[in-house]
Amino acid sequence: MKLSDIPTEIERLAEDCEAELASRFAEIDRVARINTRRIMEAFQEFRVSESCFAGTTGYGYDDLGRETLDKIWARVFGSESALVRTGFVNGTHAIASALFASVGPGDTLMPLMGSPYDTLRTAIGISGDAYGSLGFYGVNYAEVATKNGGPDMESIERRVGEIRPRAVLIQRSRGYDSRRALSAEEVGEICRLVKRVSPNTICVVDNCYGEFTETEEPTMLGADLAAGSLIKNPGGGLAPTGGYIAGKAELVERAAYRLTVPGIGGECGCTLGTNRQLFQGLFLAPHTTAQALKTAALCSAMLQKLGFDTEPGPFEPRYDIIQTVTLKSPENLCRFCRGIQAGSPVDSYVTPEPWQMPGYEDEVIMAAGAFIQGSSIELSADGPMREPYRAFLQGGLTYESGRLGIMNAIAEMLDK
Numbered sequence: 001m002k003l004s005d006i007p008t009e010i011e012r013l014a015e016d017c018e019a020e021l022a023s024r025f026a027e028i029d030r031v032a033r034i035n036t037r038r039i040m041e042a043f044q045e046f047r048v049s050e051s052c053f054a055g056t057t058g059y060g061y062d063d064l065g066r067e068t069l070d071k072i073w074a075r076v077f078g079s080e081s082a083l084v085r086t087g088f089v090n091g092t093h094a095i096a097s098a099l100f101a102s103v104g105p106g107d108t109l110m111p112l113m114g115s116p117y118d119t120l121r122t123a124i125g126i127s128g129d130a131y132g133s134l135g136f137y138g139v140n141y142a143e144v145a146t147k148n149g150g151p152d153m154e155s156i157e158r159r160v161g162e163i164r165p166r167a168v169l170i171q172r173s174r175g176y177d178s179r180r181a182l183s184a185e186e187v188g189e190i191c192r193l194v195k196r197v198s199p200n201t202i203c204v205v206d207n208c209y210g211e212f213t214e215t216e217e218p219t220m221l222g223a224d225l226a227a228g229s230l231i232k233n234p235g236g237g238l239a240p241t242g243g244y245i246a247g248k249a250e251l252v253e254r255a256a257y258r259l260t261v262p263g264i265g266g267e268c269g270c271t272l273g274t275n276r277q278l279f280q281g282l283f284l285a286p287h288t289t290a291q292a293l294k295t296a297a298l299c300s301a302m303l304q305k306l307g308f309d310t311e312p313g314p315f316e317p318r319y320d321i322i323q324t325v326t327l328k329s330p331e332n333l334c335r336f337c338r339g340i341q342a343g344s345p346v347d348s349y350v351t352p353e354p355w356q357m358p359g360y361e362d363e364v365i366m367a368a369g370a371f372i373q374g375s376s377i378e379l380s381a382d383g384p385m386r387e388p389y390r391a392f393l394q395g396g397l398t399y400e401s402g403r404l405g406i407m408n409a410i411a412e413m414l415d416k
């Protein structure tokens with residue numbers, strides 16, 4: 001399907017949905033305005049200038065840009081300290097470093113929203129027995145399941161009170177689960193409950209996909225550490241790689257020891273030429289996140305009108321950028337993903353095929369045509385080839401391009 005072949009009925013459906021979504025879009029824009037102001041105030045307070053963009057080589061001592069960005073990041077996330085580094089290879093690496101900073105041999109780590117994100121399971125040591133995982137170093141594990149798709153506050157209170165874990169892990173986004181995402185306020189509520197029954201327990205938040213979807217972040221509301229990926233929301237689509245950790249100074253320092261080496265921590269780590277992209281990416285992040293949220297809402301509205309179940313619904317508040325659509329048949333899922341791929345600015349000529357991805361039970365189909373490999377703040381869609389053939393869609397660097405991708409995917413799916 002070429003973009004020029006998108007039928008006018010689908011274009012009209014998009015326009016109708018946009019008219020209905022006007023107040024949702026206005027709310028998304030309001031959040032972006034508040035977050036942009038907070039970020040600009042931090043840029044001005046810490047006197048960002050051309051010299052911050054220069055970067056360092058070698059050891060990377062006295063990197064003005066790196067040190068300034070850490071301070072800005074901490075201010076924006078309402079935390080004591082932050083560590084923003086391209087040396088984090090992905091979000092898993094940043095979150096795992098936050099966990100290693102929080103627990104030691106003999107301690108217990110307790111995830112409170114069911115099983116953690118797939119890639120973290122290996123790092124924690126619950127799937128496989130990877131050398132150097134938390135389990136390898138003698139960290140115990142006990143998780144609390146979700147209830148009706150949300151946190152089970154009674155079980156959390158009881159289990160945390162009984163076991164007094166050294167740290168809990170709270171995943172804000174749904175990930176690949178069918179549960180809903182948590183608002184920052186809900187994360188804060190969980191943190192307050194944990195602190196009430198076990199004051200010394202450290203609250204770590206997997207903040208992936210949640211950043212800037214609201215005007216507050218979990219670190220403003222009681223979380224001790226939050227971590228995420230720079231090729232999702234907070235990199236604004238410009239950060240070429242990396243991750244961040246924000247939170248209590250002592251814990252962030254320990255995470256830096258884990259990222260580099262004890263005694264060095266965040267003092268080393270040259271930035272080469274990446275500082276400008278990280279600054280500019282953060283500057284754009286509230287806007288880019290808003291583009292992804294609008295793309296998701298449009299997708300939800302259009303597919304709901306076409307008779308498919310969508311999560312969240314078009315008018316529901318959004319606490320992450322993920323949209324799920326239940327497409328009901330393998331053909332629909334394949335065609336939808338192929339339409340997203342064909343509607344991308346990069347690799348549009350590629351045809352995604354279902355494949356057996358290591359570590360997954362069923363075949364998975366993935367569509368992504370991104371400027372940055374694996375970037376999911378850019379429009380992408382994927383799903384396991386099993387009932388009920390649910391697609392997970394996220395991203396959209398600009399609403400205009402996200403809208404085209406969605407229309408192309410629908411056109412491809414309906415073109416039988």
Ligand SMILES: *Cc1c(COP(=O)(O)O)cnc(C)c1O
Binds near residue numbers: 171175208229
């Ligand atoms: C993306 C993501 C991660 C980290 O994934 P990476 O691919 O390593 O960046 C962790 N948790 C959640 C909920 C995520 O969405």
